[in-house]
Ligand SMILES: NC(=O)C1=CN([C@@H]2O[C@H](COP(=O)(O)OP(=O)(O)OC[C@H]3O[C@@H](n4cnc5c(N)ncnc54)[C@H](OP(=O)(O)O)[C@@H]3O)[C@@H](O)[C@H]2O)C=CC1
Ligand SMILES: CC(=O)C(=O)O
């Protein structure tokens with residue numbers, strides 16, 4: 001089931017869902033279970049103590065269990081996305097996905113629960129009896145009109161938020177988009193003529209919410225599968241649709257669209273035609289939100305008019321109106337005040353907050369992510385991007401405040417500023433960071449990246465994903481028959497356009513590459529025949545020669561050969577950049593922070609001068625990735641205490657860097673806790689960092705490599721890289737046997753070209 005603009009194959013989607021373990025979520029213990037005492041406290045007999053407290057007072061469950069940060073995502077699979085009624089079990093991938101998004105974007109723990117019944121009362125009974133275990137319930141992909149009955153009944157029965165996201169999440173995002181689209185077009189909400197296509201869960205709820213914002217009932221026309229929902233219609237009417245019927249002689253969508261200002265599509269693919277769009281009023285607003293394919297594509301709208309504002313539910317067009325912008329933050333705000341429900345005021349607060357956020361200046365980090373795209377409030381930016389890191393601290397306080405103002409908050413927040421700060425800490429920066437690099441690569445002219453180990457199946461998958469995601473043109477280096485055989489094994493058609501295969505042995509360019517390499521190596525002990533052999537047989541030498549000859553823009557290797565061997569191969573062919581420092585930069589993405597660590601791969605024991613060079617190269621790279629570098633030189637000692645030969649070397653590095661007059665903050669020598677925790681600075685009032693360090697320069701390769709690998713192995717953090725810096729051409733070296741997604745990340749960084757990006 002491949003859709004028109006899909007950027008991945010079905011095989012890849014299945015592979016992701018199956019490997020390295022089936023599914024998308026797992027459970028994490030938050031308490032140690034290492035000793036008998038741990039077990040005695042956490043389980044029997046210790047667990048009896050909170051049990052008795054909760055039995056006495058159910059509210060105590062918020063204090064002694066995970067309830068307060070736990071949302072159940074519950075479906076019966078009767079309206080899975082726009083795919084229809086495919087049953088409870090088939091909806092599990094969507095519900096797991098939703099649970100993961102809760103965690104990723106709002107640090108909310110979530111279980112997916114698929115209830116195998118299509119009978120509303122049975123569904124209500126099941127859910128009613130489990131709500132006590134959760135802080136909130138997100139109902140999902142339940143078809144209308146049953147969803148209305150189910151949600152209303154459960155809201156009455158439960159004293160936690162029960163929120164059908166397809167209805168209200170969608171309504172909130174669509175309303176936010178509409179508020180801004182009206183502002184941009186100068187249209188008044190009380191005047192606009194609105195056509196809603198799709199009188200289902202999402203459609204009717206969206207219409208109700210925009211009416212409460214000021215859209216007049218008589219200015220609306222609802223169209224469902226039978227045509228216009230007019231007053232007096234008898235077929236397929238019900239108590240939810242009927243109130244939205246209007247007095248009109250129009251009977252078809254085409255008739256309804258004539259002179260309309262706004263189209264809200266929550267129905268099915270391709271329902272709206274360019275001809276209909278041509279008949280709309282000036283500056284029409286078209287939200288084609290059906291998933292996975294919209295009612296009309298932005299290209300089709302552009303073919304008939306240039307004055308339209310267009311939004312879709314998809315991430316590959318500007319203006320993504322998708323409920324992922326809402327549910328994590330609405331529930332975050334609701335959970336944090338232990339809300340009893342998500343009421344109308346909380347929905348309006350979320351809609352206005354989203355609309356407002358899109359009007360604010362986009363911070364450097366987000367702007368860096370969308371290079372080439374105009375991220376300024378306007379026609380192509382009416383709503384924040386789902387990867388905007390401000391969403392987590394911006395939206396929930398408005399939702400929480402509305403809950404408090406309307407009396408549904410059990411536990412009001414007393415200090416909103418402090419609350420905002422705790423929200424910032426919840427952001428998982430890995431969600432935004434890699435996306436920002438990917439978006440930047442995608443928005444620039446296509447780069448040709450050579451994958452030196454093109455016969456390896458993981459490399460092939462990564463190259464294919466690189467192409468499908470629109471990141472550039474992959475070139476696979478290897479014997480054609482083997483590459484093709486492994487492509488087929490990976491479910492990829494070798495004849496698919498856009499992937500090149502080059503065979504080092506048979507390439508007509510070998511003579512030129514060999515000559516080039518010989519001119520570099522003839523005084524380094526290499527004979528011409530040695531160089532010929534390198535070009536013919538060594539993939540790294542061949543691929544690197546492609547890059548320096550301009551036949552590729554960047555290179556990825558290292559999956560089948562050790563890092564050191566690969567680096568030696570590359571350095572034989574590619575020069576360091578003028579003034580560049582060959583080194584490794586690892587990126588640690590941990591709760592609320594993005595920390596860059598250097599040199600994690602090359603210099604064994606850098607001298608004080610070299611430590612300065614490493615800091616300068618790292619600061620340049622960090623800036624190119626949209627962050628302001630604040631460098632700390634790592635040591636076991638803090639500003640001279642204790643003293644020792646090793647820490648003196650680091651102290652000297654700081655002193656030498658002062659003489660070089662660099663344009664970034666730096667400080668040291670200090671251990672990581674002092675660098676990262678301002679609370680530790682009280683004893684060092686002279687220290688010069690204005691905020692916690694984000695670039696840690698390690699004293700030697702051992703500490704650099706051990707610390708980053710330990711963080712990764714212990715979990716709780718994502719480590720990207722090490723990225724190779726300091727070369728005149730973008731080459732990235734993976735770790736042995738890296739996964740497809742890690743190889744893809746390294747290819748993306750090769751295409752990002754840190755050095756070129758730093759120059760702007
Ligand atoms: N962008 C976003 O964030 C979201 C998008 N959606 C999308 O909205 C769509 C509807 O979802 P949802 O409301 O949950 O599902 P429902 O099944 O509740 O509603 C779908 C509605 O669309 C109607 N419909 C189907 N085909 C047509 C057509 N050709 N012309 C007019 N109406 C039609 C259906 O009519 P009938 O019942 O008579 O068949 C039904 O009323 C899906 O594509 C879904 O992916 C949903 C939620 C969020
Ligand atoms: C986005 C979503 O919830 C849907 O399409 O159903």
Ligand SMILES: [Mg+2]
Nearest residue numbers: 081140141166
């Ligand atoms: Mg849905």
